[in-house]
Amino acid sequence: MKEHVGCGCFPTGRHYPGIAHLLRVRARGTVVDLDADAAWIDLPIAVLDTETTGRDPANDRIVEIGVVVGVRGEVVKRLNWLVNPEIPIPDAAREVHGISDDDVKDAPTFKQLAGEIAEALRGVVPAAYNASFDKSFVAAELARSGLVLDAMPTCMRPEIEWVDPLVWARELQKYEKGKKLGEVAARLGIALENAHRASDDAEAALKVLYAFGGDTRVPRTYGALVQEQRRLGRAQEDSFAAWRARNPRP
Template identity: 25%
Template sequence: MSTTEHPHSPTWPDGPMLALDLETTGIDPETARIVSAAIATVGGGNAPQTTTWLIDPGVEIPAEATAIHGITTDQARTNGRPPAEALTEITAALAGSLESGAPLVVFRAPYALTVLARECARADVAFLHEAAPVIDPAVLDKQVERYRAGRRTLPALCAHYRVRHGGPNNAAEDALAAARLAWRLPRVHPSLAAIPLAELHTRQQTWAAEQATGLQEHLRRTDPHATVSGTWPLIP
């Protein structure tokens, strides 16, 4: 991801970013266990680097989860790291990046960051002192192209914004794809690049809440009891 230098007006899309992706045992962030994790460091004029972890979640990996990410219970038990070891390394990498001022890129952050926080609590590993600033391409895309039809999955957004995705449901490829989206979105929509990172984080909290309200209203046309959480970037 090379960028054109603008020495007179550097903005966050020109600097380094760190992207996180998780593959898990399920879709409920309160109960899902991490099976694999990846961190991709991109931007700032350096070649992208990825670090990956295979983790033994300590529970059976459901067949439907294996069908998505391809990791079986046997594979995780045989080759996976103990959760506490891996989580300590993951949170240290995230904290170090955030302390340096680089944003954390997480596609659909409330799921991944909540899973990570709950796993840290189970393993008695300290979670991030503050998960900020976060860039969530899912929230940004929905805000800047609110009425676009079609799916808004990670592969769909990569196709729409013409960024490369090496293969869905692989933590390393998904992390890189999320990072490429975070790099690309402010170039397609320059208004995003003009917002300082701290303010962009705060705005995404507002946008995510508004988006959740809109989705909830839509869902209640068919299910009067549907609820959608608008908490971002993670569930307390």
Template identity: 35%
Template sequence: MQLNLRNPLVFFDLETTGINIVKDRIVEISFVKVHPNGKEECKTRRINPEMPIPPESTAIHGITDEDVKDCPTFKEIAKSLAAQIEGCDLAGYNSNRFDIPLLVEEFLRAGVDIDLNKRKFVDVQTIFHKMEQRTLSAAYKFYCDKSLENAHTAEADTMATYEILKAQLDRYPDDLQNDIEFLSKYSSFTNNVDFAGRMVYNEDGKETINFGKYKGKLVEEVLKNDPGYYSWIMNGDFPLNTKKVLTEIKLRGFNSK
């Protein structure tokens, strides 16, 4: 089934130094850019993370420090990558919880403030888990009747994710619509304000804290009633995107006075 697209859809996968979106870095990125006319572009790049790759991460994706020592840093490719995904919606496997937040962090560290607020995000893992409760390799076997060769390489995982989404649309025609806005909403568990989900919109569309002692409280009220909270976030081990969004809410409060 060919995807029904209004905008290009970029399926992407990251291989990284670890799973901490604040501290870890990308070592490989692969994407398949699918155009509304069905044309596909595939690209894979190794990246020097500027930090050692832990052995436990190498054991998963097979990429070593030696493999990336002469590769460009993310900062060196950030502008060209941002241009390549400009105006595109994004899709991946567990991408809403990991790949997108980490990618945004890398862009912010590189000084490239890419605006993803108007993009749509399709998380194939969420669709799969709502339907079948399995892993990527099992999903590929289940939906495409193929074994996932070279699992945990960015390109193999990216292509498999693309194929799985098309197969999901074929398998669930009564439940899924071949429409990116529908798939984006369907594959989202929460209505995040920041990409890491530290803040979410409530039923009234207002920003609320989503963790800790202020969970469920309006962000504006917390900032007003606990002036030290903002400094705690800004000086703490939180994603740059979370700090950026919190600052925007704080400044909005000042401007409304």
């Protein structure tokens, strides 16, 4: 997991223009195996986190992956795999997550774990903190593993939106300084003792998501949650792009 902190924008209330229309149609971006009209907190939510050799999914590799599943606010499953990346782990990456070449030399490769990881992501609401990072790495690794399309979990399809607590942190804590997972969790009274270890980060992100679920600005149904997150994500990207235009890099 890597975090790219931008600014939030567009405060929202419990309702916003167009919500009725969104609820009348099949919610775009949801996992088709799940009921988009169900309360998302009642559905199985799998929060995934990866630790990697770098930031580029095309050339870097996963060295650890964690999946923590929650239902109705409780953790029901916690999975963690060390992964042999088959390339050296750079010092800069090791300094972040503490995983060395020796730690993974006898671990299975992602290809050997692909089926097991895919199974853990079936029939769940997919989620990750800064989801685009983790989803892109898992997608790249699954593609390299040779897993056939029919064997891929539904949540890995490009059109599926992963629930992202970071998007909600930028909205619900927009006036608070710092949007890293540990900073957001601390403000909510959630402990994160082993930051940058996959299953620990995933569990903290799940608890952050559940905590945000108590805010009246967060939609209750899975479909509405995804649609509002998409709207917020676009607004945040536009806001960051405008800020970058006003503050160009030297």
